[in-house]
Amino acid sequence: xxxxxxxKYITVAIALVLGFVYTLPNFFGESPAVQVSSAKAxxxxxxxxxxxxxxxxxxxxxxxxxxxxxxNGVKTRFKDTDTQLKAKDVLEKAFNPDASDPQYVVALNLxxxxxxxxxxxxxxxxxxxxxxxxxxxxxxxxxxxxxxTKRLDSTSADLRxxxxxxxxxxxxxxxxxxxxxxxxxxxxxxxxxxxAIADSQPDLLLTEQADGSEFKLxxxxxxxxxxxxxxxxxxxxxxxxxxxxxxxxxxxxxxxxQGTDRIVVQLPGVQDTAKAKDILGRTATxxxxxxxxxxxxxxxxxxxxxPFGTEVYNERGGQPLLVKKQVVLxxxxxxxxxxxxxxxxQEAAVHLTLDSAGARIFKDVTRENVNKRMAILxxxxxxxxxxxxxxxxxxxxxxxxxxxxxxxxxxxxDTALLLRAGSLAAxxxxxxxxxxxxxxxxxxxxxxxxxxxxxxxxxxxxxIVYYQIFGVVSVxxxxxxxxxxxxxxxxxxxxxxxxxxAAIALALGMAIDSNVLINERVREELRNxxxxxxxxxxxxxxxxxxxxxxxxxxxxxxxxxxxxxxxxVRGFAVVHCLGILTSIFSSVVVSRALINxxxxxxxxxxxxxxxxxxxxxxxxxxGQK
Amino acid sequence: MEFFRIHKDIPFxxxxxxxxxxxxxxxxxxxxxxxTKGLHLSVEFTGGTLIETHYEQTADLEKVRNxxxxxxxxxxxxxxxxxxxxxxxxLPLKSEQNSNQIGEAVxxxxxxxxxxxxxxxxxxVGPQVGKELAENGAMALLLVIIGxxxxxxxxxxxxxxxxxxxxNLHDVVIILGFFAFFQWEFSLSVLAAILxxxxxxxxxxVVVFDRVRxxxxxxxxxxxPEVLDHAITSTISRTIITHGCxxxxxxxxxxxxxxxxxxxxxxxxxGICFGIYSSVLVASxxxxxxxxxxxxxxxxxxxxxxxxxDGAVV
Numbered sequence: 013x014x015x016x017x018x019x020k021y022i023t024v025a026i027a028l029v030l031g032f033v034y035t036l037p038n039f040f041g042e043s044p045a046v047q048v049s050s051a052k053a054x055x056x057x058x059x060x061x062x063x064x065x066x067x068x069x070x071x072x073x074x075x076x077x078x079x080x081x082x083x084n085g086v087k088t089r090f091k092d093t094d095t096q097l098k099a100k101d102v103l104e105k106a107f108n109p110d111a112s113d114p115q116y117v118v119a120l121n122l123x124x125x126x127x128x129x130x131x132x133x134x135x136x137x138x139x140x141x142x143x144x145x146x147x148x149x150x151x152x153x154x155x156x157x158x159x160x161t162k163r164l165d166s167t168s169a170d171l172r173x174x175x176x177x178x179x180x181x182x183x184x185x186x187x188x189x190x191x192x193x194x195x196x197x198x199x200x201x202x203x204x205x206x207x208a209i210a211d212s213q214p215d216l217l218l219t220e221q222a223d224g225s226e227f228k229l230x231x232x233x234x235x236x237x238x239x240x241x242x243x244x245x246x247x248x249x250x251x252x253x254x255x256x257x258x259x260x261x262x263x264x265x266x267x268x269x270q271g272t273d274r275i276v277v278q279l280p281g282v283q284d285t286a287k288a289k290d291i292l293g294r295t296a297t298x299x300x301x302x303x304x305x306x307x308x309x310x311x312x313x314x315x316x317x318x319p320f321g322t323e324v325y326n327e328r329g330g331q332p333l334l335v336k337k338q339v340v341l342x343x344x345x346x347x348x349x350x351x352x353x354x355x356x357x358q359e360a361a362v363h364l365t366l367d368s369a370g371a372r373i374f375k376d377v378t379r380e381n382v383n384k385r386m387a388i389l390x391x392x393x394x395x396x397x398x399x400x401x402x403x404x405x406x407x408x409x410x411x412x413x414x415x416x417x418x419x420x421x422x423x424x425x426d427t428a429l430l431l432r433a434g435s436l437a438a439x440x441x442x443x444x445x446x447x448x449x450x451x452x453x454x455x456x457x458x459x460x461x462x463x464x465x466x467x468x469x470x471x472x473x474x475x476i477v478y479y480q481i482f483g484v485v486s487v488x489x490x491x492x493x494x495x496x497x498x499x500x501x502x503x504x505x506x507x508x509x510x511x512x513x514a515a516i517a518l519a520l521g522m523a524i525d526s527n528v529l530i531n532e533r534v535r536e537e538l539r540n541x542x543x544x545x546x547x548x549x550x551x552x553x554x555x556x557x558x559x560x561x562x563x564x565x566x567x568x569x570x571x572x573x574x575x576x577x578x579x580x581v582r583g584f585a586v587v588h589c590l591g592i593l594t595s596i597f598s599s600v601v602v603s604r605a606l607i608n609x610x611x612x613x614x615x616x617x618x619x620x621x622x623x624x625x626x627x628x629x630x631x632x633x634x635g636q637k
Numbered sequence: 638m639e640f641f642r643i644h645k646d647i648p649f650x651x652x653x654x655x656x657x658x659x660x661x662x663x664x665x666x667x668x669x670x671x672x673t674k675g676l677h678l679s680v681e682f683t684g685g686t687l688i689e690t691h692y693e694q695t696a697d698l699e700k701v702r703n704x705x706x707x708x709x710x711x712x713x714x715x716x717x718x719x720x721x722x723x724x725x726x727x728l729p730l731k732s733e734q735n736s737n738q739i740g741e742a743v744x745x746x747x748x749x750x751x752x753x754x755x756x757x758x759x760x761x762v763g764p765q766v767g768k769e770l771a772e773n774g775a776m777a778l779l780l781v782i783i784g785x786x787x788x789x790x791x792x793x794x795x796x797x798x799x800x801x802x803x804x805n806l807h808d809v810v811i812i813l814g815f816f817a818f819f820q821w822e823f824s825l826s827v828l829a830a831i832l833x834x835x836x837x838x839x840x841x842x843v844v845v846f847d848r849v850r851x852x853x854x855x856x857x858x859x860x861x862p863e864v865l866d867h868a869i870t871s872t873i874s875r876t877i878i879t880h881g882c883x884x885x886x887x888x889x890x891x892x893x894x895x896x897x898x899x900x901x902x903x904x905x906x907x908g909i910c911f912g913i914y915s916s917v918l919v920a921s922x923x924x925x926x927x928x929x930x931x932x933x934x935x936x937x938x939x940x941x942x943x944x945x946x947d948g949a950v951v
Contacts, residue, residue, distance in 0.1 A: 151766065443763035447740065451691070452757040459895040467889030471882045478878070511826050514890060514898055518905070521886030522837060525879040529844070532875040558847045561792060562840035568784040569836030573829060576777035578770065579681075584829045 014548050014612035016605055024605045027597070028492060034499035037126040037137040043077065044096035045123040048103055049085030051116050051258040055422070057085045061116075068106035074099050078128075084264070089123055096120060120281070121263035138502050141509035141583060144457050146450035147280040148288055152249075152440045154273045159245040159438035160190060160238060166345070167213065168192050169369035171231070174212045180205045183226070192216075192231040202227045212368075242272065245438040250275060256292060275440070281450075289442070298343030302377075303385035303401055304334040325389060327398040335387045335398065340377050345370025351424040354414065360424040364413040371411025379407040388415065460513030467517055468494070471524055479531050481610065481621035486527035489603035493523050496594040501587065509583035519591025522566070526599035530555040535622055544617045552604055559600060567592050646870040650862035653922035660919050664807050667814020674817045679824035680760055684767035686728040686739045689758040690747065695721045697751060704750030708742065719896035723757070730764055774828050781832055782806070785839050793846055794933055800923035801842040804915040808838050812907045816900075826901045834908030837883075841876065841916035848872050849924070853934045861930055865921045873917070880913050 048065055050057050062081050065088060069076055076099070077089040090096040100118055107116040124137045142149050168185050171194060175182050182205065183195040194209075196202040206218055206229055215237035221228040233241070246269055253275065257265045266278035282288055304310075304322045313324050313334050327333050348365040366374055377386075387401040402415050471490070475483035497516060501508060534551030542550060570592060573585035611617055649656075680687040690696075698715050701724055705713050710728060718725035728739060740759040747754050782802055789798030812831055816823050848868035852859070859867065887909065891902040 153763070153765070441763070442761070443766050445740070445759060445761035447756070447759040449691075449755065449757045451755070452689070455895070456897065459893055459898065462893035463886075463890040463898065466893060467886035470885040470889065474882065474885070510897055511829060511901070514826070514894070514901055517886050517890055518833065518883075521883035522840075524882045525840070528875050528879045528882065532872075532878070536871065558844055561843045561847060565785055565788060565839045565843060566836040568788060569781050569832050572777045572781045572784065573832055576773045576780070577825075577829065578773065580825045581774075581829045584826065584833075588833065 014608045031495040031499040034135045034502050037135050040126040042122040043125040044093045045089045045121045046100050047087045047121040047263050049117045062086050072102040119263040138508045139505045141507045143510050144453050146448050146453040148282045149446040150277040151444035152275045153443045155439045156242050178208045194229040196227040299389045300341040302336045303387045310334045325398045360419045360421040362415045366411040375409040456510045464517045479623050482531045485606045489598045492602045493598035511580045511584035512587045515584045515587035523595035526559045544620045646866040656918040667811045670814045670817040676823045677820045681825045682767050682771050684730045684762045684764040687760040688726040690724050690754040691757050692722050696724045700751040704746045708746030796927040797846050800920045804920035805838045808911045827904045830901045830904035838912030842920045
């Protein structure tokens, strides 16, 4: 009765082997590495980049311990940190000859030192959280109201344009909180205006009000439009953050949306929070200005006396350019920028979409400046750069602008990205910040590891002394539980934090409960006079119901923590839930398999080693309790 | 080896009233401390800035305080954290200060007047986030309670689920009472520990209740208190051993886990001790007061239409 069919043994054996393989990478530690990845969406890191890395290292005489190419970029391992730093300098020079315009991110990283065959099985070490490896964590709150206000302000300008175009006289367009109020003198105008506005601005919800002699039209943004604007703002802010963080040279940054209006930024290994914050909070703006191409002016400016009202900027690629100080348009008027092609020449181009007020200004300016050049500038931290300076061929109306000429496809992509993501769609605030020094991270790992180790040792010692063979089996099952748990965490690449390690320890402390239940039940059945084989079978059977019940209640708690927890609580909950699942399997199935292997084959089993048994009524004269 | 050699069922239920009074007194005391002293909430809940620094030598806290005062900070708390070399600085939320720069400003101030410190950790939590964490925590607690009540009612009977949840909430309140009385820091990880304890001691009650149900079914002729006594007595050895093992693990965390895990392990320790007490000596009497009886576990025999009193059909 205490024999498992072969398939059950095989299942257990396979589970153990898998557990072992996926736990293995955690023992190899990490080796220093340098990662080369793309800093721009247009640049792909491929085999060519890989051979470039190889070559650069070869010419510098640096030997490496292996190289791999994955979606993150080219990662090269080195023997020690000295070589790593040397290699970083070499690669930085090779890949980014122009330090002011980096094309690649060259960052220090740590790579698992596990052998290749494990990596190819997707067996990676556990993904350590920031509190274990050090780094910076920011939670940024996107000011949605700010985004909506910005939108309403630009809409109010649009409304004025619409009303003027249709020759409808109004007595003022004003923003009052989150709505726009347009005043009219008579009802007829208002009704006409209402139709005109409804046609041109489908995102607005219009209501009419009569207030004394004034006829008012109140416009609010429709809920779905608000939602869309909010989603757009978040997405654009994330894109912007990506671009900025690339400059920091972080190996594996995490930039994620959290909830509807928050963004999490995690920068492992970064210690310079001041610089990180500076870069995250930077605002970039787009400006369109006219170029002063009058003969001799540029030369004069370069010589030091720029004509009045102009200044010199460098074009991308290094050409100086004399630009007027007067700003024609700012990036606020830009609603979209997409890369594409010129419909006639098939040249690469960037298509800009301006809002209606912007379109009107653009039309006027281009009409007056045909055959002159206009400059599109990106201003960051007070420093400007001319992205492109095209020649105006004709008057451009309708708010759709195309920039083309002397551009490759990738440059077009790049420019579109810069224009789109150069500025933040909505202001952001840091609402949570955590910086963990690298020494604290290493300390935390040490502490967590020691807690688990000594706790496990104490439990193992007690169980073996108290339950003998059954105790040994319980400890082995507990060991299997630990193996499965770490394998699962490695496989899922769930983030392991210090509370997570605490949860591992606690999971082990609680998992032993199942085995204690079983062992006590078996003892009890033996005490009631059952033959050993029957007692084992009965003990496991009866204990199972209880084990299931108690684990389900614990799982309820774990799931709630997972749903409602954030930060450290979530880290705890993930491991807690996984630990419950692995403990059911290991304490019931694995331990039973072991017991069956040990005792199941013996037909006439007279005695099992489960510790001394005491029967009520038998020799109790020693008076021990 | 066997620790528990119990001849007869221990008459726990005879003393049910005494245990319930003890529980009630502890409970009331805990509530009183909670209201008079309140919880010492961590930065995670209140919002503010927390900075941990490390000195090569023993840190001079007075110097650190002076440095902060000179730099224009107010309402700061400076204390040792774990060892005499580690210093923890806590700053409340200030609307007029630019919260983003506090970490750097503090380090600059320390550099000037109490040099030699290494920044270990900065935590800044805005007011909104703190409020949300507290709300989410309360929500999690509430849903855990509801979830457990429903599961137990479904698996056992409503009397069991009500008693189990009362017994275990009483644990939770007592842990909170300890944290209020000693003014230990109540952080997110302590909250996680408390919720884990809730699950853990419900688990404990489930084991006892499981036995109660089994005894009701298998042993006829025992009165309800006798059934409860029997169930508790036959599971007591498992209860003590399991909790002992878990406590060994927690103790190991308390000793080796450092300051970060200290209060987490502390909450667990209190929770485990009171978990044993409450599931054995609070939940079971409650089940008894609520009027549990054999009939609730034995399925009523189907009454066949037209049958006479002894069930015979002609």
